[in-house]
Amino acid sequence: MHIPLRFAALIGAIHSGGAIASPTEGAPGPAPILPEVRVEASRVSSYGAETATVAGKLPQSPREIPNSVSVLTRQQMDDQNMVTPWDALSQITGVQAIANDITQGQFHSRGGALEVQQDGLPSTLPLSGYQQFDLALYDRVEVMRGPAGLLQGAGSFSGAVNLVRKRPNDVFAASALASTGTWNNNRLEADVSAVVNESRSLRARGVLSVVDRDYVFNRVHDRKWLGYLTVDYDFSPATTLNLFVANLTNDSTGFSGLPTYTDGRQLSVPRSFNPYPDWNRIEWDTTDIGADLSHRFGDRWTATLKLQRRDQSQFFKDGYANAGVNPATNVIASYARREFIYDYVHEAVDAYAGGPFSLFGREHNVLVGANFSSFDSRGRGANPNSPGSSSLTYTNVLLADPPAVPELEVTYRTGSHSVTTQTGLYGRLTLNLADPLKLILGGRFSDYTYKSRTTAPNPTPTAWARGARAEGEFTPYAGLTWDVSRQLTLYASYADIFVPQTQKRVDNSILDPRVGRQYEIGAKAGLLDDRLSVNASVFNIRDTNRAQSDTANPGYFTTAGELESKGRELELVGQIMPRWDVSAGYTWMDTRWVNNGASTGLPVSFWYPKELIKLWSRYRFADSGPLRGFSIGFGLQGQGTSASGAATSTVAARTQNAYTVYKLQVGYAIDRNWSATLDVNNVFDSDYYTRLGGTNTYNLYGDPRNVVLTVRARY
Structure with a gap:
């Protein structure tokens, strides 16, 4: 591969600590000192998820899904110091958390109890009334509101929670x-x-x-x-x-x-x-x-x-x-x-x-x-x-x-x-x-x-x-x-x-x-x-x-x-x-x-x-x-x-x-x-x-x- 001399000099400078050798001189001269460059950037928000799988198994942009979908990211869970699914689902749009006892609760949306998926796997073991793993296990929590029967099978009109x-x-x-x-x-x-x-x-x-x-x-x-x-x-x-x-x-x-x-x-x-x-x-x-x-x-x-x-x-x-x-x-x-x-x-x-x-x-x-x-x-x-x-x-x-x-x-x-x-x-x-x-x-x-x-x-x-x-x-x-x-x-x-x-x-x-x-x-x-x-x-x-x-x-x-x-x-x-x-x-x-x-x-x-x-x-x-x-x-x-x-x-x-x-x-x-x-x-x-x-x-x-x-x- 042919690399122009000027770019070759730049690559050499990177590997040698910043000095750029002249490509035209037989013997290297004093290395010029480059001025300090300070780069600052603000991270893009990690509250907004680029993809979700709750509605289609394979990753999709939320804009591609013709349903209401919310994704609670790991960053937001950490920022809010969330511990349990109760903490997570209480924060998601349209979801009502209803306590049963201090170990588990019920989670409803649109007038019914939500179904649950584990990494996209539909579950006949309900979400409500059974203890779930704490959030330390999960990368994100996805929720699709409305009937999820296409992938979930039997279920009410409430929606599905996918724990990833x-x-x-x-x-x-x-x-x-x-x-x-x-x-x-x-x-x-x-x-x-x-x-x-x-x-x-x-x-x-x-x-x-x-x-x-x-x-x-x-x-x-x-x-x-x-x-x-x-x-x-x-x-x-x-x-x-x-x-x-x-x-x-x-x-x-x-x-x-x-x-x-x-x-x-x-x-x-x-x-x-x-x-x-x-x-x-x-x-x-x-x-x-x-x-x-x-x-x-x-x-x-x-x-x-x-x-x-x-x-x-x-x-x-x-x-x-x-x-x-x-x-x-x-x-x-x-x-x-x-x-x-x-x-x-x-x-x-x-x-x-x-x-x-x-x-x-x-x-x-x-x-x-x-x-x-x-x-x-x-x-x-x-x-x-x-x-x-x-x-x-x-x-x-x-x-x-x-x-x-x-x-x-x-x-x-x-x-x-x-x-x-x-x-x-x-x-x-x-x-x-x-x-x-x-x-x-x-x-x-x-x-x-x-x-x-x-x-x-x-x-x-x-x-x-x-x-x-x-x-x-x-x-x-x-x-x-x-x-x-x-x-x-x-x-x-x-x-x-x-x-x-x-x-x-x-x-x-x-x-x-x-x-x-x-x-x-x-x-x-x-x-x-x-x-x-x-x-x-x-x-x-x-x-x-x-x-x-x-x-x-x-x-x-x-x-x-x-x-x-x-x-x-x-x-x-x-x-x-x-x-x-x-x-x-x-x-x-x-x-x-x-x-x-x-x-x-x-x-x-x-x-x-x-x-x-x-x-x-x-x-x-x-x-x-x-x-x-x-x-x-x-x-x-x-x-x-x-x-x-x-x-x-x-x-x-x-x-x-x-x-x-x-x-x-x-x-x-x-x-x-x-x-x-x-x-x-x-x-x-x-x-x-x-x-x-x-x-x-x-x-x-x-x-x-x-x-x-x-x-x-x-x-």
Whole structure:
């Protein structure tokens, strides 16, 4: 290769420390000293994700997806010092987090519970009601709002959360943190990624995390240990195998909220009040193992095979108020004592291939695949409703902290076993109709089965009973994107809803599946040289056949009429100006029965506020001046009025007025490796509930004002 002499001299100067030799002189003269050049640059915001996989398996720009999609990046999780999926999903536009206890919760969007994916693998193990791994395991959290049946299979109209694991880096990287805060809220975390061999074909990453903390609630303690190891191996430049194993162990006192007075009023007690016995406890143990094999073809096609298995166990032993508190005597009529062990096994396989092809002089894209998932649930234990366990009820307990409820040795009296299985074939075709116009067509054929039985130690075990079942159920999808300009994309989409149900009518027949559809239109814009994304959407959903209690036949169900969920969303993510990152979202939603007898016109659930607002903003001061190294952060989360349900003739509805919780943060970069932040959560000490429950439990206060100090090191 011929290199001009002047450029050869420049290359020589780089290797020799900066002196440029004259190409025309036989003997080198004195080396000229070049003036110092100082280069400064502001990093592009890493709150805005360039691609997402939740809607199409293969990476896509959010502008290419004709649906509402949000991505919470690793950088934003770190900036906000997030720890759990509750922290992450509470921050995402359109998602409402509803507490169950201190170990897990429920996550809803557009009027239904969200589905979950693990690295794109659809799961029949639900997101809500089951403990998930802490965020130390994940690189990002993706959320698509609206029906996700094309890739997910059976599911409601709410959407899907894709939890994307960390992978090994191709260079050495290490980080660690230590944090402490109010109520002995302590956390340690380490994350190391390294290249293992000289050819760089083998790479590994390990994550360790320990959480040891109390809560505002008296006598409540929580310990969690997380370990994660993942390995990448390149069989060739085009073929990569990923293996991983992860474990989360959680030992908790447990806390599931307060009862109310028998007339429905909330208790007049401090937020620290704990109405549970000292011996209450909850234990979780979760282990994931899995593998991904991916091959990249020369024509930009990719084929992938993913396998994963999750083994999860839950043990709980507790006593809880089984009735409201008499306001005249402060006595609770009864406490229920119980003990259960549940073992869950989730297995999933997904194989797909996709890439571009040419037709009629234009390039189009196609994705085809098949997946399988199963959820096996086994439980055994006893409560007052178990055969021969009436002694587990303890009556006439004075409301106290702690209550005088004695612990009993529990004899297990009941057992259960259920299996849910789903398989599907899916495909998605993206047609490039014109340079700015793309049509997306997709469909899925699904098979679904559910069966259950009663097992020992129940005195009368039963044979398998078949429940929900579907064969060859077709779920269509259609979308359209129009690039109006380089900065603006308009879109529209249609999606079907299909949810098999397990509940029975009084004649023991299984309820018909829930069916429905969603229409969505929206706009996605990239402003300020694409540093700032602005997304707006409007949606309308109809859903029929939802299970509802048969009031004439307790324990049985009937199908409801038609409900409507409609709303609009606005999201802004990215960088407003150099060093100023922002993530903000606003949601207005209304869910009502449009045809359901006496319920027509009423809200589908009083839990759902009409408005949600989320904001996080962080500004880093310039690298010179008196505030060099400092940053300030500001956040808020607010919602409109919500309630526990409709009032009855004897019990008032518990209503919570609109509220907003604020957060402030001060950060300081000590040097290029060390940094510290001080977070002040609930700055104005707002008094609010993260859930409004029934008369016996699930009325949970949100945290009062508290502080957390975090120190990070990166290498």
